[in-house]
Amino acid sequence: MGLIRKIPAVILAQFDSANDLFHAAEKMRDAGYKEFDCHSPFPIHGMDDAMGLRRSPLGYIIFCIGSLGLIGALTLMWWTSAVDYPLVISGKPFFSFPAFIPITFALTVLTSALTATIGMIAINQLPRLVHPIFNSERFGKFSDDSFFVSVEANDKKYDETKTAEFLKSIGGKHIEVLKD
Amino acid sequence: MANTSTPEQSQQHGEVLIPGNPTFHSVSDAVSRIVEGKTPRAWWILFGINAAGTGMLLVAIAYLVWEGIGIWGLMIPVGWGFDITNLVFWIGIGHAGTLISAILFLLRQKWRTSINRFAEAMTIFAVICALLFPTIHVGRIWVLYFVFPIPNQMGAWPNFRSPLLWDFFAFMTYFTVSVLFWYVGLIPDLATLRDRAKNKVKKIVFGVLSLGWLGGNKQWKHYELAYLVLAALATPLVLSVHSIVSMDFATSVLPGWHTTIFPPYFVAGAIFSGFAMVMTLAVLARTAFGLQDIFNMRVLERMNLIMLVTGSMVGYAYAMEFFMAWYSGNEYELFAFTNRALGPYAWAYWIMVSCNVLVPQLFWSKKLRTNIAVMFVASILINVGMWFERFVIMMTLSRDFLPSAWDYYTPTKWEIMTLIGSFCLFFTLFLLFLRFLPMVAMSEVKGVLPDAHIHHKKHDAEAGSAA
Numbered sequence: 107m108g109l110i111r112k113i114p115a116v117i118l119a120q121f122d123s124a125n126d127l128f129h130a131a132e133k134m135r136d137a138g139y140k141e142f143d144c145h146s147p148f149p150i151h152g153m154d155d156a157m158g159l160r161r162s163p164l165g166y167i168i169f170c171i172g173s174l175g176l177i178g179a180l181t182l183m184w185w186t187s188a189v190d191y192p193l194v195i196s197g198k199p200f201f202s203f204p205a206f207i208p209i210t211f212a213l214t215v216l217t218s219a220l221t222a223t224i225g226m227i228a229i230n231q232l233p234r235l236v237h238p239i240f241n242s243e244r245f246g247k248f249s250d251d252s253f254f255v256s257v258e259a260n261d262k263k264y265d266e267t268k269t270a271e272f273l274k275s276i277g278g279k280h281i282e283v284l285k286d
Numbered sequence: 287m288a289n290t291s292t293p294e295q296s297q298q299h300g301e302v303l304i305p306g307n308p309t310f311h312s313v314s315d316a317v318s319r320i321v322e323g324k325t326p327r328a329w330w331i332l333f334g335i336n337a338a339g340t341g342m343l344l345v346a347i348a349y350l351v352w353e354g355i356g357i358w359g360l361m362i363p364v365g366w367g368f369d370i371t372n373l374v375f376w377i378g379i380g381h382a383g384t385l386i387s388a389i390l391f392l393l394r395q396k397w398r399t400s401i402n403r404f405a406e407a408m409t410i411f412a413v414i415c416a417l418l419f420p421t422i423h424v425g426r427i428w429v430l431y432f433v434f435p436i437p438n439q440m441g442a443w444p445n446f447r448s449p450l451l452w453d454f455f456a457f458m459t460y461f462t463v464s465v466l467f468w469y470v471g472l473i474p475d476l477a478t479l480r481d482r483a484k485n486k487v488k489k490i491v492f493g494v495l496s497l498g499w500l501g502g503n504k505q506w507k508h509y510e511l512a513y514l515v516l517a518a519l520a521t522p523l524v525l526s527v528h529s530i531v532s533m534d535f536a537t538s539v540l541p542g543w544h545t546t547i548f549p550p551y552f553v554a555g556a557i558f559s560g561f562a563m564v565m566t567l568a569v570l571a572r573t574a575f576g577l578q579d580i581f582n583m584r585v586l587e588r589m590n591l592i593m594l595v596t597g598s599m600v601g602y603a604y605a606m607e608f609f610m611a612w613y614s615g616n617e618y619e620l621f622a623f624t625n626r627a628l629g630p631y632a633w634a635y636w637i638m639v640s641c642n643v644l645v646p647q648l649f650w651s652k653k654l655r656t657n658i659a660v661m662f663v664a665s666i667l668i669n670v671g672m673w674f675e676r677f678v679i680m681m682t683l684s685r686d687f688l689p690s691a692w693d694y695y696t697p698t699k700w701e702i703m704t705l706i707g708s709f710c711l712f713f714t715l716f717l718l719f720l721r722f723l724p725m726v727a728m729s730e731v732k733g734v735l736p737d738a739h740i741h742h743k744k745h746d747a748e749a750g751s752a753a
Binding site for chain 2 (some may be wrong): 123124125128131143144145146147148149150151152153154157159162164165168182183186187190191193195196198202205206208209211212213215216218219220222223225226227229230232233234235236237239240246247248249250251256
């Protein structure tokens with residue numbers, strides 16, 4: 107499957123606290139690493155800047171598909187009520203716009219919410235149940251109380267020994283090289 | 287490292303969010319061990335009772351589908367009885383969950399992190415109970431697909447101008463969005479359960495459910511945006527759903543129903559009753575599972591204050607309905623309201639007023655609103671009152687324009703069985719949730735702990751020079 111990005115290997119380093127992870131991320135960014143990630147049990151405020159990440163594009167995607175939902179809902183009601191089977195109900199016009207607002211709103215929210223959820227999962231390339239990082243015994247603690255930096259072998263600056271040394275120099279502990 | 291935080295750091299706007307100095311690990315432990323531990327005997331007893339009640343509900347529904355809605359006490363003029371009362375009651379309960387998870391999130395009320403998961407689950411189960419009633423109330427369940435805009439044998443389309451169809455779309459959207467919001471919130475916590483799992487089956491189940499979540503900031507970045515957007519979408523949605531429910535009544539020509547106050551009044555009542563239900567469940571869960579630190583008194587007290595505010599709004603709406611009935615000079619309108627307070631259903635009306643308007647006034651007193659027993663009893667009374675509010679509104683039907691058409695509605699045993707059964711269904715689902723899923727959003731609670739704060743070098747330098 108070409109859709110799923112291949113990750114041949116990962117170097118993993120553990121950090122003591124959210125604070126250490128944050129400052130490690132800044133150093134990774136300044137050293138020019140791109141394909142690295144900072145794993146934490148909760149989102150850390152300001153981490154995007156520390157890692158040098160851009161804003162998530164998800165908002166624009168949701169806006170576009172949500173707008174399609176809005177147009178689709180109005181088109182559906184217009185076509186069924188005024189074109190395909192026009193029916194006089196309580197003397198209202200066939201295209202009775204004010205009466206169509208509640209359903210237009212509901213369907214816009216529905217398409218936007220579905221896009222937000224499915225879009226988030228898709229951009230994050232989930233579900234991904236096989237990943238070299240899962241070979242680590244220690245990594246499971248990220249979801250409890252530990253903090254990790256992982257560097258993918260896809261990174262241009264990746265070098266098994268140099269990267270490991272760099273991670274150690276910025277405070278990383280228990281450095282592991284994990285292969286697929 | 288952990289445990290080195292100063293008292294200043296453990297506070298947010300001068301308050302401790304989670305008392306008892308928890309660490310990240312103690313939060314995961316306190317919440318996960320409920321899911322991982324042995325099933326307590328009390329759980330089995332409660333589950334058994336409620337599952338039996340759900341069985342009774344299924345019997346009542348099966349007989350209804352077989353025999354038709356003639357088994358209920360409905361007649362002309364009272365075409366809406368327990369069924370629609372229960373629908374409005376349950377959908378209203380759900381609103382507190384969305385308010386807590388979405389509106390308080392947008393307002394950055396961090397104290398909500400301890401109750402949001404719990405309240406969202408309550409929303410979903412309440413909406414399931416609510417959806418049951420219009421579904422079975424149509425009588426011929428097998429033609430329910432008429433409400434979907436799909437080509438059918440009659441070549442006709444649903445009437446998009448009807449508030450009943452708006453309801454269908456609003457409920458479906460509300461249910462779907464609530465489930466999505468809940469699930470997205472669950473993903474990091476399911477990963478915690480996956481990583482803590484000792485046996486292989488659990489590891490696979492939670493692994494699949496958590497989609498292979500790695501908690502990397504590249505994932506959190508999109509995750510947080512998706513969560514924010516879902517909250518922003520759910521906020522107007524929750525206000526619209528009960529408004530649309532109220533339009534089922536307000537767009538009719540019946541005195542007592544045809545009023546513009548209905549949408550805001552229904553929304554306030556929904557939030558009021560929903561908070562009462564969250565309170566009932568939170569008091570039970572904190573006692574049963576020893577989560578006193580997470581469902582702490584500050585959270586409970588704030589919920590009581592919200593009940594005081596919304597309860598007073600509901601009381602204001604009751605008064606304003608009477609005022610408008612008199613001020614309009616319309617004799618049918620005035621009769622409808624005099625009849626509510628003094629007519630054959632006056633007993634229901636005064637239960638409603640005492641539970642909804644008088645009971646929350648207790649919370650003006652700090653001593654009473656921080657007393658567990660008082661808030662528990664009050665929350666139950668408020669829910670009784672809010673059920674009766676919907677019943678009173680429904681019974682406006684019993685006396686309309688012509689005295690010759692008046693009648694008195696009494697529910698049959700099937701309706702009572704369905705009402706009790708819907709509570710059992712709700713509690714069955716809730717018990718399953720408590721047993722198998724983390725009832726507190728661990729990742730969110732960890733995010734508000736003092737150790738989650740980053741000390742920026744600049745700030746530290748300033749703090750140093752100040753000291």
